[in-house]
Amino acid sequence: MASIEDLTPGGPTAADISTSVVGVLARYTGRGPSKARTYRADNLVAVLLEETLTQGEQTLVDAGRGVLARDARLALQDAARDDLVEIVERLTGRTVRQFLTATEVDPDLTVLLFLLEPDAA
Numbered sequence: 001m002a003s004i005e006d007l008t009p010g011g012p013t014a015a016d017i018s019t020s021v022v023g024v025l026a027r028y029t030g031r032g033p034s035k036a037r038t039y040r041a042d043n044l045v046a047v048l049l050e051e052t053l054t055q056g057e058q059t060l061v062d063a064g065r066g067v068l069a070r071d072a073r074l075a076l077q078d079a080a081r082d083d084l085v086e087i088v089e090r091l092t093g094r095t096v097r098q099f100l101t102a103t104e105v106d107p108d109l110t111v112l113l114f115l116l117e118p119d120a121a
Contacts, residue, residue, distance in 0.1 A: 014038035020087040021047050021112065028080045029054055029073075033110070043097075043118060045088050049110040057105070066105040077101045077112070088114045 018036035026032030035050035053061065053069065060069040077084075078101075085096045098115040 014040070017045065017087065017091050018047060020091070021049075021084060024080055024083045024087065025049070025052070025077075028076050028083075040092075043094075043116040045092065045114040045116065047112040047114075049112070051108050052103070052110050053105065053108050058108075061105045070103050070105050073103045073105075073110070074101065077103070077110070084112060085114070088116075092116065094119065 014037065017038040021038075022032035022036050029052075031054055033049035033052040037048045039046045039048070052073065057069040057073060060066065060072075081099055085099055088094075088096055095117040096114045097117045098113075100113040100115070101110065103110045
């Protein structure tokens with residue numbers, strides 16, 4: 001998958017999207033992921049996040065309650081949906097048709113997928 005910089009020269013960079021997403025998630029959870037990388041191809045923007053879990057969530061995982069930690073994380077990402085969609089729409093200039101997310105706690109990975117409306121061009 002090509003990075004957003006490769007597809008929109010002079011436009012917003014993958015780093016702009018990644019940094020903004022990390023900021024939103026930090027606001028909602030108390031800490032942002034330690035790694036974030038954004039990719040774009042055609043009508044898809046994907047943000048891959050690593051090391052997202054808070055200390056409390058990691059404690060649940062360590063205690064064998066990873067499903068509870070994952071469900072809580074997904075609920076927080078759903079609560080942040082409007083802010084996350086706004087970032088991608090503002091920085092790409094495109095309308096988000098659908099937002100999808102998946103989280104795993106071992107290893108600690110999250111992917112945020114933004115399906116964009118087809119380009120009017």
